[in-house]
Amino acid sequence: MKLSEKNLKISPSVTLTIDARSKQMRAEGIDVISFGVGEPDFQTPDNIKRAAIEVIEKGPTGYTAASGLPELKKAICEKLQKDNGLSYHPENIIVSNGGKHALYNIFQAICNPGDEVIIPTPYWVTYPESVKMADATPVYIECTEENEFRLQKSDLLAAITPRTKAIVLNSPSNPTGSVYTKEELEEIAEIVVKHNILVVSDEIYEKLVYDGEKHISIASLNEEIKERTIVLNGMSKAYAMTGWRIGYTASNLEIAKIMGNIQSHATSNPNTIAQYASIEALRGEQTTIEEMTKAFDERRKYMIHRINEIKDLSCITPKGAFYVMMNISKWIGKEIKGYKVNNSIDFAEILLENTKVAIVPGIAFGADNFMRLSYATSLENIQEGLNRIDDFLNK
Numbered sequence: 001m002k003l004s005e006k007n008l009k010i011s012p013s014v015t016l017t018i019d020a021r022s023k024q025m026r027a028e029g030i031d032v033i034s035f036g037v038g039e040p041d042f043q044t045p046d047n048i049k050r051a052a053i054e055v056i057e058k059g060p061t062g063y064t065a066a067s068g069l070p071e072l073k074k075a076i077c078e079k080l081q082k083d084n085g086l087s088y089h090p091e092n093i094i095v096s097n098g099g100k101h102a103l104y105n106i107f108q109a110i111c112n113p114g115d116e117v118i119i120p121t122p123y124w125v126t127y128p129e130s131v132k133m134a135d136a137t138p139v140y141i142e143c144t145e146e147n148e149f150r151l152q153k154s155d156l157l158a159a160i161t162p163r164t165k166a167i168v169l170n171s172p173s174n175p176t177g178s179v180y181t182k183e184e185l186e187e188i189a190e191i192v193v194k195h196n197i198l199v200v201s202d203e204i205y206e207k208l209v210y211d212g213e214k215h216i217s218i219a220s221l222n223e224e225i226k227e228r229t230i231v232l233n234g235m236s237k238a239y240a241m242t243g244w245r246i247g248y249t250a251s252n253l254e255i256a257k258i259m260g261n262i263q264s265h266a267t268s269n270p271n272t273i274a275q276y277a278s279i280e281a282l283r284g285e286q287t288t289i290e291e292m293t294k295a296f297d298e299r300r301k302y303m304i305h306r307i308n309e310i311k312d313l314s315c316i317t318p319k320g321a322f323y324v325m326m327n328i329s330k331w332i333g334k335e336i337k338g339y340k341v342n343n344s345i346d347f348a349e350i351l352l353e354n355t356k357v358a359i360v361p362g363i364a365f366g367a368d369n370f371m372r373l374s375y376a377t378s379l380e381n382i383q384e385g386l387n388r389i390d391d392f393l394n395k
């Protein structure tokens with residue numbers, strides 16, 4: 001039988017696969033340290049949990065509007081105004097089953113077969129696949145470590161063709177931790193407006209920034225760019241709510257309407273209880289974000305310092321999210337204790353096998369000379385994991 005050719009080309013999420021594998025090893029009693037995780041290792045704050053319990057006990061627990069609870073959309077508009085200086089109406093907001101689902105909706109809504117979507121590399125694993133699921137073609141622009149993995153104006157200009165529909169921006173970035181400056185965003189916005197393309201601005205890590213860095217939404221620069229931007233955000237990272245599955249978009253009405261229609265048939269509303277809890281997340285006490293960021297920052301500093309201490313490994317300083325891109329280029333083509341390292345997958349396999357440390361190979365993000373380490377794990381784990389790697393490579 002001939003199954004969907006388009007979807008046969010979709011690869012599984014490498015990050016989720018690594019995570020599942022390390023969880024499996026742990027279940028078998030193996031002492032695995034995982035740097036593969038893409039979620040905060042904190043509990044969802046109590047006020048949010050309590051809001052969910054109250055709805056479970058007292059209701060309402062039925063369907064909501066397919067595109068999201070009106071009160072939650074209002075709370076999202078308040079947040080966008082307060083944090084990002086963005087003025088939207090509830091009709092501009094679509095609440096989805098996580099940011100990942102929002103991303104799927106976006107490309108389904110904006111792409112036609114043959115359209116090109118520009119994705120700066122290293123990219124989050126889901127961008128290329130969700131573009132392909134919409135019959136469009138990902139076009140990659142390599143961003144170098146020298147440029148702190150940020151897109152350069154000349155490279156963007158060179159990649160734009162008459163088929164370009166959109167560009168994906170992710171600041172702070174998974175996997176690089178890079179944060180774009182206002183000046184850089186202004187340059188990109190100017191090009192986007194001039195060429196009449198759209199921006200998918202994934203801002204899900206906006207609260208996790210360090211070294212006095214400030215997240216700026218490209219949509220906030222002016223009305224013209226706002227009209228062409230689809231802002232993507234969600235509860236997962238800022239409120240340690242990965243399992244609750246609430247994400248959202250803010251866009252112009254035309255795009256919001258299409259996404260709402262798609263969602264009304266694909267999933268109906270996102271989980272009602274999680275939506276009520278998200279109202280509390282956005283409007284309630286915000287201090288836990290600060291505590292979480294402080295803990296991440298301490299681990300980030302340690303991880304950067306320790307990686308750069310290890311012979312032939314290095315990394316630059318990420319300014320946001322909770323990931324470090326570790327440069328392994330000096331090991332590529334070499335042998336480690338009888339194992340040949342041809343690429344980042346080999347490096348990941350060798351480390352997992354010999355040190356029981358799980359790391360995501362950079363190739364998953366289109367960057368084969370790197371490995372992505374998440375510091376959403378305890379300082380003790382980070383110390384132990386990096387010690388194991390150092391010992392294995394250098395002793």
Ligand code: PMP
Nearest residue numbers: 038098099100124174234236247
């Ligand atoms: N964008 C980026 C860059 C991410 O890293 C993630 C989670 N890994 C998401 C979006 C989506 O998160 P969720 O579906 O949990 O909202």
